[in-house]
Each structure stands twice: as structure tokens, then as C-alpha cells.
Amino acid sequence: xxxxxxxxxxxxxxxxxxxxxxxxxxxxxxxxxxxxxxxxxxxxxxxxxxxxxxxxxxxxxxxxxxxxxxxxxxxxxxxxxxxxxxxxxxxxxxxxxxxxxxxxxxxxxxxxxxxxxxxxxx
Amino acid sequence: xxxxxxxxxxxxxxxxxxxxxxxxxxxxxxxxxxxxxxxxxxxxxxxxxxxxxxxxxxxxxxxxxxxxxxxxxxxxxxxxxxxxxxxxxxxxxxxxxxxxxxxxxxxxxxxxxxxxxxxxxx
DNA sequence: CCGTATCCTTAGGGATACTG
DNA sequence: CAGTATCCCTAAGGATACGG
Numbered sequence: 001x002x003x004x005x006x007x008x009x010x011x012x013x014x015x016x017x018x019x020x021x022x023x024x025x026x027x028x029x030x031x032x033x034x035x036x037x038x039x040x041x042x043x044x045x046x047x048x049x050x051x052x053x054x055x056x057x058x059x060x061x062x063x064x065x066x067x068x069x070x071x072x073x074x075x076x077x078x079x080x081x082x083x084x085x086x087x088x089x090x091x092x093x094x095x096x097x098x099x100x101x102x103x104x105x106x107x108x109x110x111x112x113x114x115x116x117x118x119x120x121x122x
Numbered sequence: 123x124x125x126x127x128x129x130x131x132x133x134x135x136x137x138x139x140x141x142x143x144x145x146x147x148x149x150x151x152x153x154x155x156x157x158x159x160x161x162x163x164x165x166x167x168x169x170x171x172x173x174x175x176x177x178x179x180x181x182x183x184x185x186x187x188x189x190x191x192x193x194x195x196x197x198x199x200x201x202x203x204x205x206x207x208x209x210x211x212x213x214x215x216x217x218x219x220x221x222x223x224x225x226x227x228x229x230x231x232x233x234x235x236x237x238x239x240x241x242x243x244x
Numbered sequence: 245c246c247g248t249a250t251c252c253t254t255a256g257g258g259a260t261a262c263t264g
Numbered sequence: 265c266a267g268t269a270t271c272c273c274t275a276a277g278g279a280t281a282c283g284g
Contacts, residue, residue, distance in 0.1 A: 008241040009234045015241075017176055020159050020223060022239075023230030028150060030276085037142050046246060054139055057278050062247065083245040084284080093233065100229060101142060103222050108145030111215065112131045117144075119130040119137075152256085168266060179258050184267065205265045206264080 026071055027097065031056055031064045036094065037101045039074065043089035073097065148193055149219065153178055153186045158216060159223045161196065165211035195219070 009016040016022040027033050031053065038044065038052045050061045065088060068074040073094035079085040090098070112118055131138040138144035149155050153175065160166065160174045172183045187210060190196040195216035201207040212220070234240055 009230075009239045010241050011234075011239050018156070018159075018227075019230035019234060020227040021156060021230075022234060023226045024152065024155065026230070026233070028152070028155070030146065030150070033146065033150070034140070034143060037140075058247080059249095059279085060277060063277085078246095084247090086246060093236075096229065096232075100222065100225050103225070104145045105140075105142040107218065107222060108131075108141035108143075108148070110218075111148070112133075112141060112144060114215075117131045117133050119132050172266095180267080181259085181269095182257060185257085200266095206267090208266060 026073070027068075029064070031060055032068055033097075033101050033104070035064055035068060035088075036073070036090065036097050037105060039088060039090050039094075040098050040102070043077070043087045046086040046088060049088055068094070148195070149190075151186070153182055154190055155219075155223050155226070157186055157190060157210075158195070158212065158219050159227065161210060161212050161216075162220045162224070165199070165209045168208040168210060171210055190216070 009019065009022045011022065011025070014025070016025065027036065034053050034056075035049070038049055044052070050056060050058070053061070056064075065074060065076075069076055072091055075089050075091050075094075077087045077089070079087070131141065131144045133144065133147070136147070138147065149158065156175050156178075157171070160171055166174070172178060172180070175183070178186075187196060187198075191198055194213055197211050197213050197216075199209045199211070201209070
């Protein structure tokens with residue numbers, strides 16, 4: 001029976017003394033958790049997924065999804081057809097993040113309501 | 123009865139069409155959620171708090187804590203003594219983030235265990 | 245349709261030094 | 265002790281163009 005809480009995590013030549021800092025390295029940037037959120041209901045075509053995330057550039061979409069793939073949170077499926085068709089979906093480990101992003105999403109929603117930040121409906 | 127899910131959130135001259143993106147703006151950077159995590163058990167002296175977050179520079183500590191303060195997630199208490207003493211603590215709204223950062227922390231821990239990323243104990 | 249590559253700009257963030 | 269200010273550098277990230 002070991003207490004891991006003080007132990008060092010090593011990943012890709014980087015070191016983390018806190019598992020939260022480590023988790024943030026994996027999904028804590030501007031787009032990764034948005035991608036996970038938009039994959040929560042199942043596989044998505046590449047183009048659709050990218051369009052669903054407003055204001056993401058092509059470059060950052062590719063960059064983020066490749067990183068998620070490398071960390072085994074997202075799976076890539078290529079259909080050998082013309083024109084090419086690619087789908088992304090969460091892996092089993094990736095799915096364990098869904099409750100967290102859902103909670104954070106809900107938190108943001110409630111914060112915005114409480115502070116009256118929602119723009120009036122047109 | 124309104125569905126806010128598609129509505130626009132406006133905050134500090136920025137616009138967000140997704141409450142998750144908005145939440146990430148508030149706490150999704152490299153240090154803010156670490157600060158919240160380290161304040162979870164109550165008020166902390168400024169110096170102690172900063173030391174508890176390894177590898178944060180003075181500049182980024184100040185920057186992050188000021189942002190959290192401005193967003194009313196963290197409260198600052200100044201004791202008028204010499205030498206100066208300053209404490210930070212979570213506001214009521216800030217406290218509602220604790221379960222989320224705890225979950226994310228736990229997730230990182232389990233991911234690290236599963237992939238054998240913990241460095242061997244010396 | 246999907247992805248990579250290149251170029252370029254901005255913002256994130258460290259180090260140091262200095263004030264109340 | 266707590267915080268600000270300056271300097272400077274690296275990396276995040278947008279725009280565009282091109283290839284399978």
C-alpha cells in the first residue's frame with residue numbers, strides 16, 4: 001500500500017510532482033477539452049468536429065487531435081474511400097473524462113447565469 | 123423557460139458560444155486551477171501558497187491570483203502589520219470548483235498509475 | 245475531404261532588480 | 265514579506281498555400 005501523492009510522474013521527458021499538473025498537461029490547454037466535449041456522444045467526422053469548435057484554426061485542430069491521439073484519449077478511424085473520410089472517437093480512457101468536462105461546462109453555465117453574462121436573445 | 127445552451131456569453135469584451143470555453147477562459151490555464159487546488163483546505167499565506175505550487179514564477183503567481191481575484195473566485199485579505207501579511211482564500215463561488223479540480227486530480231493520478239508513469243521511490 | 249508545411253505575429257511566461 | 269516593473273525569449277497560434 002503506497003501513497004503516490006508525493007511521487008513524481010514522468011511523461012515525455014517532463015516531470016510533474018502533482019497529478020493535477022499532469023492532468024492539465026494532457027487536457028488543460030485551450031482546445032483539447034473542447035474536442036473531448038464535442039466527442040462525448042460518439043464518433044464524429046473530422047470536418048464536422050472541427051466546425052463544431054468555433055474559432056479553431058486548421059493548424060490547431062490537427063495539432064490538438066494528434067496530441068490527444070498520442071496520449072491515447074482519442075482514436076482515429078480512416079475509411080479508404082474517395083474523397084477521404086476520417087472519424088474520431090474517444091477511447092475508453094478518453095471517455096472517463098466526459099463527466100469532468102460536463103461538470104466544468106455546467107459550472108461555466110451557472111457562473112454566466114449568476115453574473116448575467118448571457119447576451120439577450122435576438 | 124429558456125435554453126441558454128446556444129446563447130452567447132459576453133465577458134470582458136470577449137464572446138463565448140459555449141459555456142465550457144467560457145469556463146476554460148476563467149480557470150483553464152496553466153496555473154489557475156493549481157492555485158484553486160492548493161486553496162481547497164482554507165486560507166493560505168501568499169508566500170506559502172506560492173511555494174506550494176512548484177515552478178511558478180513570481181510574475182505568473184501574481185498575474186494568476188489577480189485574475190482569479192478579479193473574477194471573484196479568490197478573496198484577498200491584507201493584515202496591516204510589519205512585515206506585511208497577506209492571505210488568499212476561495213470565495214463561495216470559488217469553492218464550487220473544488221469538486222472539479224479534485225476529480226481532475228484523481229483522474230491524472232489514475233492515468234499515471236495505469237501507464238506506470240510514477241517514478242520509483244528513492 | 246483531410247492533412248501538412250511555411251511564414252509570421254502575438255502572448256505566455258522566466259529572470260532579475262527594485263519599492264513599500 | 266508581498267508585490268510591481270522591465271527585459272527578453274520561447275512557444276502558442278493564425279493565415280495561407282499546397283499535396284494525397
